[in-house]
Amino acid sequence: MGLVGIVLVSHSEQLASGLRDLLRQVATPEVPIIAAGGTPDGDLGTSPDRLAEAIAAADSGDGVIILADLGSAVLTARAVLEEAPGPLLVDAPFVEGAVAAAVTASTGAGLEEVAEAAREARDVPKF
Template identity: 60%
Template sequence: MSAHVGIVLVSHSAELAAGLRLLVQQIGSDAVPIATAAGTDDGRIGTSYDLVLTAIKDADRGGGVLVLPDLGSSVLTTRTVLEDHPRPDVVIVDAPFVEGAVAAVVAAASGADLHTVANSAEEARHVRKL
């Protein structure tokens, strides 16, 4: 079996990212590497270039890495990291943070490839709650 796609959750809030990580770990599988890059280097609300770069390395097990930012500067910071360190096996997705993370982890746990995991995350935008 090939390596699972890794997931990186990029958030302004360490608490938000940690909570989402706990949720998706319970839904997914221990086989899916999930890393967070949340808050600033000194623990404040915000995003950190270095934390994003480190989280990508931590989530990489050879199956590619999907990066899911929450909003605003987390998107900009992630894009900057990916521009400075381009890799064809690392993608940023435009997906809802919670629903996209759940869909991505479920797809990754099933052994899906990076393209399929990214599509699953992005398609979560269209799932109605009511």
């Protein structure tokens, strides 16, 4: 049995990788967490090819959620999903949603439960 995978889509490779590193601190090592940030030449932007590769790498059989940082990352994710439906693009805060999703995925929760945890992070006050 696999766990729900998490793909982090950002305009910045450093931002996506940094968030992935944070999630590795809160999730069990078995949760597939893949960063898909920046362009192949190291610039800011989102790469459909990188995203498609990240989805494949994160898929251990129990589904994949995608969290995106900004609007055009969402547009890129939607375009990729038109070609390869299955993963779930989740409308959630990038950092807080990713943390909630990673912790929930660590428990062995299913795709919808992991996605809902990410969404609910929007309503958790910071103080």
